Amino acid sequence: MFQKITIVGPGLLGTSLGMAIHARDSAMRISVWARREESRNACLQASWCHEASDNLEEALSGSDLAVLCTPVVHLSEILGKIGSILPANCLLTDVGSTKAEICMTAEQAAIKNFVGSHPIAGSEKSGMDYADSALFEGRPCFVTPSENTSVENADKITAFWKWLGMRIIQVAPKEHDRILAQVSHLPHLLASALCNFLSKQSRACREGAGQGLRDATRIAAGSPKIWSDIAQHNSKEILEALDLFSEEISQLKHIIANQDFADLEKWLEEGKAFRDSIA
Known part of the structure; x- marks a missing residue:
């Protein structure tokens, strides 16, 4: 697989990723980049993390895979910096919730080893305290190669x-964004929207x-920030x-x-069938 993996941003997904990698191969070296000293110290105290730094070049040194796990708003900024310091044979991917803009930024930065990805493994909770080594098991993951992505890297x-x-x-970046x-x-x-609507109604609703x-x-x-x-x-x-x-x-308003109500029952049956198919 890989000898050393760098996780850029140890939030919920980044920390869960480190834990999941370590659970499968404890010999694989894992490096972390984090801005906050508190986050770096927390990672170093965990069994899965071997090194942590606030210097991106230092964190990437010797890695053959780097995974960008920062919030989507920071990904373009990091991609703009990482191209010149990424080791020559290091693959780069991310876990961002949008892909078209990120993949375009990687191409503009001439990062040839970038392959976009998006593991559908989040939670309504955020932060490394809620990390789970089993977070990725059985979940879908989008891989979004661009036109210039090599088949080997994908x-x-x-x-x-x-x-x-x-x-x-596996879909194109723009198709990913439409689906998501x-x-x-x-x-x-x-x-x-439903919560906002109900918050404006009588207290009895709550x-x-x-x-x-x-x-x-x-x-x-x-x-809300994420x-x-x-949405932006x-x-x-x-x-x-x-x-x-x-x-x-x-259509629902028209039926009611x-x-x-026979049509409403049919409408509800169609919704139930879809829900049953994804359960």
Whole structure:
């Protein structure tokens, strides 16, 4: 596999990644780059981390794989710096929630060894305290090679995520962003919209909330900063998803306004069938 892996940004995903790698191969050397001394010290106290630095070049030294795990808003900045200090034979990937802009930035920075990826393994919680070595097992992972990505490099990144127990979906960066706007970004924003709507209603709405509402709005508990950044970087695709979703809401309003409850049952059955297919 790899001899040394550098994790850039030990948050929830970065720390979980280090733990997962160590659980599978304790001999594989793992380096961490983190700005905050507190984060570096926490990593060094863990069994999975061998070295930690606030100097990116130092953290990358001798690595044959680097994984960018910082929030998406910082990825373009790091890609702009990393090209000149990345070891010649070091593969570079990321875990960002959007891909088109990131992959384009990597190409503009002439980083030939970059392969975009996005493990669908997050949580409404954030930070290294919630890290889990089993976070990636059985989850989907998008690998998003650009037109200039070598097949060999894409295959190596694919093999890496498979090694961690993930199911691979390979698509172009723009297609990834369209899909994620529909299956991830839109649902999160809708959960927040429902919470915002209910917060403006009577207090009885809050007091009468049951498990169904908690289930439907769980993801609204995610970091507002992180999700605002994601929306900023994928606004075009999110707006298109909102337009499509508004058509579904219009259809629902039309069915109920016409008292066509046989049609409503059919509409609900279609929704249930999709939910059952992803359970």
